[in-house]
Amino acid sequence: xxxxxxxxxxxxxxxxxxxxxxxxxxxxxxxxxxxxxxxxxxxxxxxxxxxxxxxxxxxxxxxxxxxxxxxxxxxxxxxxxxxxxxxxxxxxxxxxxxxxxxxxxxxxxxxxxxxxxxxxxxxxxxxxxxxxxxxxxxxxxxxxxxxxxxxxxxxxxxxxxxxxxxxxxxxxxxxxxxxxxxxxxxxxxxxxxxxxxxxxxxxxxxxxxxxxxxxxxxxxxxxxxxxxxxxxxxxxxxxxxxxxxxxxxxxxxxxxxxxxxxxxxxxxxxxxxxxxxxxxxxxxxxxxxxxxxxxxxxxxxxxxxxxxxxxxxxxx
Amino acid sequence: xxxxxxxxxxxxxxxxxxxxxxxxxxxxxxxxxxxxxxxxxxxxxxxxxxxxxxxxxxxxxxxxxxxxxxxxxxxxxxxxxxxxxxxxxxxxxxxxxxxxxxxxxxxxxxxxxxxxxxxxxxxxxxxxxxxxxxxxxxxxxxxxxxxxxxxxxxxxxxxxxxxxxxxxxxxxxxxxxxxxxxxxxxxxxxxxxxxxxxxxxxxxxxxxxxxxxxxxxxxxxxxxxxxxxxxxxxxxxxxxxxxxxxxxxxxxxxxxxxxxxxxxxxxxxxxxxxxxxxxxxxxxxxxxxxxxxxxxxxxxxxxxxxxxxxxxxxxx
Numbered sequence: 001x002x003x004x005x006x007x008x009x010x011x012x013x014x015x016x017x018x019x020x021x022x023x024x025x026x027x028x029x030x031x032x033x034x035x036x037x038x039x040x041x042x043x044x045x046x047x048x049x050x051x052x053x054x055x056x057x058x059x060x061x062x063x064x065x066x067x068x069x070x071x072x073x074x075x076x077x078x079x080x081x082x083x084x085x086x087x088x089x090x091x092x093x094x095x096x097x098x099x100x101x102x103x104x105x106x107x108x109x110x111x112x113x114x115x116x117x118x119x120x121x122x123x124x125x126x127x128x129x130x131x132x133x134x135x136x137x138x139x140x141x142x143x144x145x146x147x148x149x150x151x152x153x154x155x156x157x158x159x160x161x162x163x164x165x166x167x168x169x170x171x172x173x174x175x176x177x178x179x180x181x182x183x184x185x186x187x188x189x190x191x192x193x194x195x196x197x198x199x200x201x202x203x204x205x206x207x208x209x210x211x212x213x214x215x216x217x218x219x220x221x222x223x224x225x226x227x228x229x230x231x232x233x234x235x236x237x238x239x240x241x242x243x244x245x246x247x248x249x250x251x252x253x254x255x256x257x258x259x260x261x262x263x264x265x266x267x268x269x270x271x272x273x274x275x276x277x278x279x280x281x282x283x284x285x286x287x288x289x290x291x292x293x294x295x296x297x298x299x300x301x302x303x304x305x306x307x308x309x310x311x312x313x314x315x316x
Numbered sequence: 317x318x319x320x321x322x323x324x325x326x327x328x329x330x331x332x333x334x335x336x337x338x339x340x341x342x343x344x345x346x347x348x349x350x351x352x353x354x355x356x357x358x359x360x361x362x363x364x365x366x367x368x369x370x371x372x373x374x375x376x377x378x379x380x381x382x383x384x385x386x387x388x389x390x391x392x393x394x395x396x397x398x399x400x401x402x403x404x405x406x407x408x409x410x411x412x413x414x415x416x417x418x419x420x421x422x423x424x425x426x427x428x429x430x431x432x433x434x435x436x437x438x439x440x441x442x443x444x445x446x447x448x449x450x451x452x453x454x455x456x457x458x459x460x461x462x463x464x465x466x467x468x469x470x471x472x473x474x475x476x477x478x479x480x481x482x483x484x485x486x487x488x489x490x491x492x493x494x495x496x497x498x499x500x501x502x503x504x505x506x507x508x509x510x511x512x513x514x515x516x517x518x519x520x521x522x523x524x525x526x527x528x529x530x531x532x533x534x535x536x537x538x539x540x541x542x543x544x545x546x547x548x549x550x551x552x553x554x555x556x557x558x559x560x561x562x563x564x565x566x567x568x569x570x571x572x573x574x575x576x577x578x579x580x581x582x583x584x585x586x587x588x589x590x591x592x593x594x595x596x597x598x599x600x601x602x603x604x605x606x607x608x609x610x611x612x613x614x615x616x617x618x619x620x621x622x623x624x625x626x627x628x629x630x631x632x
Contacts, residue, residue: 018601025459131605132448132456139455140448142626143341144619239582266555268594268608271584278584280610285334285619287612289447292584294596294604303460303601310458 001313004062004093005033006055006084007070008046011098011125014302015068016046028309032062036071055087066312068305069097075189075198075214078105085110085121094119096308098301100126103202104214120315122308123206127153127199128277129296130304134206135311136291137281144285146207148247148254151279152269153199156183156190157222157242159274161260164230165239182275192221193242193258200244200256207281208246210254220259238262239270247282268292317629320378320409321349322371322400323386324362327414327441330618331384332362344625348378352387371403382628384621385413391505391514391530394421401426401437410435412624414617416442419518420530436631438624439522443469443515444593445612446620450522451627452607453597460599462523464563464570467595468585469515472499472506473538473558475590477576480543481550498591508537509558509574516560516572523597524562526570533560536575554578555586563598584608 003019005012012033019028032042040052042062052058059067067088071081078101085102088095095114102110103123114121124135137146152158159182160173174191177183189195197217204210222242233240241263246256263270272278272292280290293300319335321328328349335344348358356368358378368374375383383404387397394417401418404411411430418426419439430437440451453462468474475498476489490507493499505511513533520526538558549556557579562572579586588594588608596606609616 022459130602132452135456136448136452140451140623140627142623143338265581266587266589268584268587268610271582271587273582278608280608285615285622286446287616288610289612289616290608290610292594292596292606292608294584294606296603296605299601300603300605306601307456307458311456 001028001066001309002031002064003028003309004031004059004064004067005070006035006058006067007072008033008035008038009070009072010298011301011305012070014298015070015305018299018302018306022306026306026310028306031064032058034058055084059087059091059093064093066094066096066309069095069099071099073099073101075101075104075194078102082106086113089113089117089119092117092119094121094312096122096305096312098123098125098305100198100202103205104198107202107205108209108211120312122311124308125301125304126202128279128291128293130300130302130307131277131291131293131296132307133203133279133291135307137207139311141283141286144283146281146283148245148282149203149207149279150243150245150269150282151199151203151277152241152272153244153277153279154190154196154242155275156187156195158272160191161222161225161230161240161242162273164225164227165234167227169227191223193219196242196244196258200246200258203244203279204246204254204256208248208254210246210256212254212256217256217258222260225260233262237265239265241270243269317344317382317625318347318380319344319625320347320375320380320383321386322351322374322383323388324349324351324354325386325388326614327617328386330614331386331621334615334618334622338622342622342626344622347380348374350374371400375403375407375409380409382410382412382625385411385415387415389415389417391417391420391510394418398422402429405429405433405435408433408435410437410628412438412621412628414439414441414621416514416518419521420514423518423521424525424527436628438627440624441617441620442518444595444607444609446616446618446623447593447607447609447612448623449519449595449607451623453523455627457599457602460601462597462599464561464598465519465523465595466559466561466585466598467515467519467593468557468588469560469593469595470506470512470558471591472503472511474588476507476538477541477546477556477558478589480541480546481555483543485543507539509535512558512560512574516562516574519560519595520562520570520572524564524570526562526572528570528572533572533574538576541576549578552578553581555581557586559585
């Protein structure tokens with residue numbers, strides 16, 4: 001199967017390395033890559049030359065069967081990933097993406113477009129860095145209805161809150177997260193809960209047919225949390241965690257909230273530190289179960305993309 | 317697909333209820349049930365009459381396509397489940413079991429026998445009460461090698477150790493676990509680490525091709541733990557947990573251990589209390605990831621059997 005890439009950052013490079021290491025076991029071949037920064041490359045050597053005029057031209061020339069979409073995300077809109085995915089569907093390509101924006105902003109429409117074109121759409125690496133969540137529900141929980149979820153899914157806020165618990169400042173925590181390559185220069189997206197809201201919307205749209213957008217998630221970030229608050233929680237055997245929660249209401253709607261919560265230190269959501277993640281699914285037939293991922297790195301995100309490609313080949 | 321049952325305890329009854337509730341979505345039909353206590357029944361009504369002379373006669377008469385094996389387990393040998401599974405394979409039946417013994421004692425042989433007969437073998441409910449572990453690795457982690465695992469998988473010892481941490485005695489904890497229907501009259505199987513060793517051997521045999529038996533797992537139970545030990549750990553911000561661990565040694569062998577460990581209260585393995593479970597898999601391509609299950613009940617074990625049946629139908 002021939003794979004076209006859009007984007008060539010750290011995840012894409014790890015993915016290309018992984019495909020090369022695994023080429024005997026998994027017959028995926030790079031057909032080309034299109035980027036804003038490096039230009040466009042055709043063929044497995046990824047020799048970048050002048051940029052294609054647009055994504056349509058790249059896809060037409062690359063002659064791939066699947067697009068792996070890894071462009072940089074504008075989380076307020078899901079663009080440009082959303083448009084790239086639609087260009088691929090329109091050409092009969094399957095799509096794998098690590099961009100959560102398209103799921104958070106337009107999942108129901110994308111699912112319908114993929115079905116109309118008879119192509120597959122996968123997105124395991126959008127949340128929890130490639131650990132099985134979407135594919136676990138799809139492949140291992142047949143007939144199960146997800147009624148809600150609770151997750152501790154944002155790394156930057158975990159690092160900031162831990163720093164404050166250790167006697168350092170909010171700014172120290174931001175600097176630590178930035179030095180780890182996790183937080184942006186402007187940490188607002190994480191600190192104000194946007195990242196958690198986009199992940200929550202993506203999860204709810206895929207797992208619960210919620211049809212929500214991130215702007216509709218009740219959202220409270222951690223700016224108002226002081227070091228004193230963090231220490232007071234610690235003295236009470238608790239920890240402050242920025243959680244993403246969804247619940248099906250008795251009337252049938254879905255309530256979605258991102259907010260800092262004081263949880264007992266022994267609570268599963270309080271145990272995941274730094275880049276580790278935990279997501280609990282509340283279900284009808286399987287009670288509460290979840291996935292935990294300990295300090296995943298870019299190689300795990302890359303593996304999630306490979307697992308999606310394999311999952312697509314199983315449906316063909 | 318016609319399903320024969322061996323055993324008719326609480327899991328089997330929950331499974332029959334689940335099949336009935338889900339009959340529109342999943343076309344599995346009960347062909348009969350064979351038990352030591354109730355006799356044998358043929359047909360979906362489960363009207364028990366005189367017992368078949370033996371399992372062979374039951375399977376021959378029931379005319380099923382899959383056996384769901386739920387007999388009581390002798391954990392030292394895996395029998396009688398092991399023999400039942402082989403009788404089914406010999407007749408060309410697929411098998412789903414909730415008995416971990418056969419995996420712990422003879423997995424490699426059973427896998428080979430199933431392959432030779434061209435039938436499928438599934439066992440999701442043997443560990444973690446139906447939460448995706450085996451099927452997650454099978455269906456969601458293609459190409460991933462499991463290098464080791466660490467789990468907190470025994471409920472009785474969690475309840476005993478928590479009781480001792482709360483100022484009660486070992487005997488109080490045993491009584492509590494018994495009143496919850498979790499511990500046997502003789503709690504030695506749990507307390508001495510046999511249950512954890514059987515689960516570890518089952519996991520290692522399936523996920524790591526370990527070819528070990530429970531007797532080969534280094535094993536230390538919790539009898540030597542005093543209430544004083546538990547409180548001292550708590551005063552140090554730690555908790556005593558009976559863990560099951562496997563690791564691939566540099567030389568290529570596998571070291572397997574069951575023992576009480578003092579873990580920080582924030583350690584994921586220390587967060588699961590009572591009947592909750594956590595299993596972390598240490599892998600090559602996906603780093604460390606795992607499954608968590610919060611207070612599963614018999615309905616979840618029953619669902620694991622259904623998920624195995626669906627998984628079998630997908631291979632056909």
